[in-house]
Amino acid sequence: MTTVRPAPAGATATSPTPVDAVPKRRSLSPGQRVRGILRMIALIAIALVFISPLVFMLVTSFKTRADATSVPPSWIPEEWTLQAYQTILGSASTPVFTWFLNSVTAAVANSVLVVITASLAAYPLARMQFRGKNLVFGAIIATLLVPPVILVIPNYLIVSELGWLNSLIAVIVPTAAGAFGVFLMRQFFLSIPVELEEASRLDGANRFRTFVSVVLPLAKPALATLGLLALLTNWNDFLWPVYVLFSPDVQTLPAGLSTLQSANAVRYDLLMAGAVIASAPVILLFIALQRFIVEGVSQSGIKG
Amino acid sequence: MSQTTLPTRAGALAETSAPARRLRDHGRATPWLFLAPYLLLFTGFVIIPVVLGLWMSLHQWDYTLPLKPFVGLDNYIDLFTPGSTTSGIFWQAMQATAIFTVSSVPFLLVIPLLVALLMNAKFPGRNFFRAVYFAPYVLGVAVVAVLWRYLLDNNIGLVNYYLGLLGLPDDTAWLTSTPAAWVALVGVTVWWTLGFNAIIYLAALQDIPVELYEAARMDGAGRWQQFLNVTLPGLRPILTFVTINTLIASANMFGQSYLMTQGGPGRETRTAIYQIAETGLRNFQMGDAAAMSYILTLFLIGLSVVVFWLFRERRGARK
Numbered sequence: 001m002t003t004v005r006p007a008p009a010g011a012t013a014t015s016p017t018p019v020d021a022v023p024k025r026r027s028l029s030p031g032q033r034v035r036g037i038l039r040m041i042a043l044i045a046i047a048l049v050f051i052s053p054l055v056f057m058l059v060t061s062f063k064t065r066a067d068a069t070s071v072p073p074s075w076i077p078e079e080w081t082l083q084a085y086q087t088i089l090g091s092a093s094t095p096v097f098t099w100f101l102n103s104v105t106a107a108v109a110n111s112v113l114v115v116i117t118a119s120l121a122a123y124p125l126a127r128m129q130f131r132g133k134n135l136v137f138g139a140i141i142a143t144l145l146v147p148p149v150i151l152v153i154p155n156y157l158i159v160s161e162l163g164w165l166n167s168l169i170a171v172i173v174p175t176a177a178g179a180f181g182v183f184l185m186r187q188f189f190l191s192i193p194v195e196l197e198e199a200s201r202l203d204g205a206n207r208f209r210t211f212v213s214v215v216l217p218l219a220k221p222a223l224a225t226l227g228l229l230a231l232l233t234n235w236n237d238f239l240w241p242v243y244v245l246f247s248p249d250v251q252t253l254p255a256g257l258s259t260l261q262s263a264n265a266v267r268y269d270l271l272m273a274g275a276v277i278a279s280a281p282v283i284l285l286f287i288a289l290q291r292f293i294v295e296g297v298s299q300s301g302i303k304g
Numbered sequence: 305m306s307q308t309t310l311p312t313r314a315g316a317l318a319e320t321s322a323p324a325r326r327l328r329d330h331g332r333a334t335p336w337l338f339l340a341p342y343l344l345l346f347t348g349f350v351i352i353p354v355v356l357g358l359w360m361s362l363h364q365w366d367y368t369l370p371l372k373p374f375v376g377l378d379n380y381i382d383l384f385t386p387g388s389t390t391s392g393i394f395w396q397a398m399q400a401t402a403i404f405t406v407s408s409v410p411f412l413l414v415i416p417l418l419v420a421l422l423m424n425a426k427f428p429g430r431n432f433f434r435a436v437y438f439a440p441y442v443l444g445v446a447v448v449a450v451l452w453r454y455l456l457d458n459n460i461g462l463v464n465y466y467l468g469l470l471g472l473p474d475d476t477a478w479l480t481s482t483p484a485a486w487v488a489l490v491g492v493t494v495w496w497t498l499g500f501n502a503i504i505y506l507a508a509l510q511d512i513p514v515e516l517y518e519a520a521r522m523d524g525a526g527r528w529q530q531f532l533n534v535t536l537p538g539l540r541p542i543l544t545f546v547t548i549n550t551l552i553a554s555a556n557m558f559g560q561s562y563l564m565t566q567g568g569p570g571r572e573t574r575t576a577i578y579q580i581a582e583t584g585l586r587n588f589q590m591g592d593a594a595a596m597s598y599i600l601t602l603f604l605i606g607l608s609v610v611v612f613w614l615f616r617e618r619r620g621a622r623k
Contacts, residue, residue: 152585176349239577
């Protein structure tokens, strides 16, 4: 049951403007040039440490069973094959394709739920004066400090009383209660000039109309960031789905992957194929929308 | 106030109404209608659980049995009574959590800072490197653990193979012996989550005004002195956040143990969260598990308070 990692205070909604810590001088001295080269070497070395395990995972998924366990390990398959994918996708005991669909359904539904409920709740907290506002906002902020562990056991009971055990709704709804989204959206709404809403209000639109037709379009970048973070978190969530989903056909990919591991302890070709299937969507999403994800993360640390 | 270029009619009208008034022109129920969907979730899955968990911890709450008698503080007392059925496993798990936290947090605070410093300048491909270092973080723990189980396999894994090539011992049982298992769990976690802290540091570094560095250089400060007198003080607010966030994340470690070592070799790497989940959700002794989670929570809150206090102290005692 991990929710998106909270940010305790004042996250700003504006993107950081890159500023050189050491401003460039007119021409590079030899010392600076050497330092630049050393930096590049260090950066590339670290990058290799980060990338090579992922490359090896991808490569292994195209190996035969024997090749995947050969000593010494090879970076290039003796023979490129789709056997591993065919095996796990076709197996009734490990329905990887079903897990994939379950993960997509859960992640998309959770993300939509988070974006809708958090932005609706954040709007009055940013823009309206009403009794009880401080109490509500205080309570929401306070739970950012509550470690999720105390929610796991009672939430299991609640989910079970609701009849949601072993059903996808258990991994869609409870995690949407996290406070981070409300907080992020409130900060963003505060940064939008009130004057932009005024025009619409004076044209006779009510609060909800104004919210939908003026505020939300302006908040698109924040909505995208929040939606993405929720999507990633839900897609990767592990502890909660492992315990609340127990039939093979309702599991999500991370939970399924652990089943795959215990069922095929030494079939690394199969495990790597499963890992590739579980990571390909998020890696592709990350490559495409890197800016939003990285910005969301840097905003989750308090700025200033 | 209204310096925006609104249509004249709206602009003129906006000026006539007081700013305080125009915030209030909504029905009494309006804010609550906006809040309702979220508050429903919040109440059902945060507020009620916090109270319910406390309630459960005061009962002999076995999920599978019909009777859940009130036992007062017995579940808690058991946890603090040496030799009881729950105290041994719980404190061993707490110890595992402590070992993991103490050994991973320093790396997760320092290495990402070094990486961020390395990246905090303009050079070709900066965004590419930033993305590469962050990439493992977008993978779930399930993928990370399964992948590293393979790479750390004693016989066929890449890690032992390369150690052998370097002339180092090449038969370490990374996942089935201690302390090697701890090295593996910490190493994998650092690899996986380093990018998260690095990005936060980088954002904070870029917010430090360039003029401060210039001023320091005017005063004849070298690179190291600039780091001590400009960079570190500039990072202080973010350091509190990063430290607490990292401590809590480490203290919540679960998936790495569950998937890589199965808590083994014996129970040595079974962390507190792992034990709470097994006690409550596998063995259905939910009263005991709830008591365990409240004790762990108290530890975490205490730890956060200590961190806040430490960072506040140093601000006064700054050189």
